[in-house]
Amino acid sequence: xxxxDGSASARAATSGDEAGAGSGRDAIxxxxxxxxxxxxxxxxxMRGIAADAGVSPSLIVKRFGSKEALFNTVADFGAAADALFxxxxxxxxxxxxxxMVDLRERFGGxxxxxxxxxxxxxxxxxxxxxxxxxxxxxxxxxxxxxxDAALRAELIAGxxxxxxxxxxxxxxxxxxxxxxxxxxxxxxxPGLQRLVDGA
Amino acid sequence: xxxxDGSASARAATSGDEAGAGSGRDAIxxxxxxxxxxxxxxxxxMRGIAADAGVSPSLIVKRFGSKEALFNTVADFGAAADALFxxxxxxxxxxxxxxMVDLRERFGGxxxxxxxxxxxxxxxxxxxxxxxxxxxxxxxxxxxxxxDAALRAELIAGxxxxxxxxxxxxxxxxxxxxxxxxxxxxxxxPGLQRLVDGA
Numbered sequence: 001x002x003x004x005d006g007s008a009s010a011r012a013a014t015s016g017d018e019a020g021a022g023s024g025r026d027a028i029x030x031x032x033x034x035x036x037x038x039x040x041x042x043x044x045x046m047r048g049i050a051a052d053a054g055v056s057p058s059l060i061v062k063r064f065g066s067k068e069a070l071f072n073t074v075a076d077f078g079a080a081a082d083a084l085f086x087x088x089x090x091x092x093x094x095x096x097x098x099x100m101v102d103l104r105e106r107f108g109g110x111x112x113x114x115x116x117x118x119x120x121x122x123x124x125x126x127x128x129x130x131x132x133x134x135x136x137x138x139x140x141x142x143x144x145x146x147x148d149a150a151l152r153a154e155l156i157a158g159x160x161x162x163x164x165x166x167x168x169x170x171x172x173x174x175x176x177x178x179x180x181x182x183x184x185x186x187x188x189x190p191g192l193q194r195l196v197d198g199a
Numbered sequence: 200x201x202x203x204d205g206s207a208s209a210r211a212a213t214s215g216d217e218a219g220a221g222s223g224r225d226a227i228x229x230x231x232x233x234x235x236x237x238x239x240x241x242x243x244x245m246r247g248i249a250a251d252a253g254v255s256p257s258l259i260v261k262r263f264g265s266k267e268a269l270f271n272t273v274a275d276f277g278a279a280a281d282a283l284f285x286x287x288x289x290x291x292x293x294x295x296x297x298x299m300v301d302l303r304e305r306f307g308g309x310x311x312x313x314x315x316x317x318x319x320x321x322x323x324x325x326x327x328x329x330x331x332x333x334x335x336x337x338x339x340x341x342x343x344x345x346x347d348a349a350l351r352a353e354l355i356a357g358x359x360x361x362x363x364x365x366x367x368x369x370x371x372x373x374x375x376x377x378x379x380x381x382x383x384x385x386x387x388x389p390g391l392q393r394l395v396d397g398a
Contacts, residue, residue, distance in 0.1 A: 159357075
């Protein structure tokens with residue numbers, strides 16, 4: 001996986017309110033989000049994040065305190081949800097696939113998948129699941145009309161998580177890795193759109 | 200989550216060739232699979248598995264050796280794939296949803312989701328991803344006809360992983376937790392079937 005991500009738009013899409021808070025902080029937050037995306041919490045180290053961000057470990061401690069505090073700072077899906085849900089319901093299925101692929105490329109990782117790493121663990125990562133439900137599932141449910149909106153929102157969230165999971169899982173030599181976002185949307189969006197429509 | 204699972208059929212569906220190898224071994228394997236399903240590898244302990252299996256830690260060491268060796272023993276999706284793919288293509292979408300829900304209930308955990316925990320980590324868990332590709336994705340691709348079979352198989356695998364992820368993520372108070380398998384299939388199977396059919 002590429003860990004380079006230099007575009008301002010990628011930072012805006014994945015970092016939210018961090019913009020303008022200083023390049024050191026921004027680099028740390030992006031490196032932390034990548035680290036917590038790619039590895040189980042217990043295996044993430046401040047030293048690794050510092051190396052990826054190109055700063056000293058002491059700078060991270062100075063700005064964020066503990067690993068737990070840093071985790072809490074990056075445990076936010078709001079900016080990803082803003083991008084994912086920025087289409088009217090009749091076009092949402094395709095928009096979700098194209099945006100997911102785009103966010104993954106620009107972020108150098110999956111914007112949602114880290115919540116799966118938190119399953120079954122009762123500690124600070126419980127917060128991550130609660131945030132996901134609030135910022136992704138519940139927000140989506142409110143945007144849906146028709147019966148079973150909460151259930152359909154859960155299943156749409158599942159398909160988004162599953163898309164990221166399978167693209168990550170079969171990388172780098174899988175078929176999905178060599179397929180355009182448009183073709184992925186041709187195949188994957190209809191199922192999503194059906195859940196959006198509430199058939 | 201329930202961790203009780205006393206049925207012989209559940210063991211047959213999730214344990215494969217372990218049947219008849221002795222109840223101690225069987226209980227250890229089931230407890231190990233649950234543990235590696237529910238927690239990141241680094242957080243799984245032999246002592247925890249022993250407690251769940253109702254045996255002594257020394258018995259596990261005697262029968263399996265190291266944690267890594269035990270992991271390699273349970274890193275197998277073959278039995279789950281046998282159950283999931285036991286339907287002809289025209290009926291496969293619905294069968295996949297019903298079987299996934301059934302396996303999750305009987306196993307006391309998700310039969311596939313643990314592969315997601317291994318993402319981004321290059322150690323013994325790399326084996327888990329290779330097994331998943333062989334036993335799930337590649338096997339499914341061979342069963343599909345039409346264009347882009349490998350890609351469609353990856354996307355079907357993604358939807359299965361996503362279904363398990365979202366059911367686990369929104370448990371215990373989410374909408375999916377209170378929905379029948381038949382209703383889940385009504386909503387989730389059409390997207391899967393479309394990928395099976397290769398529209």
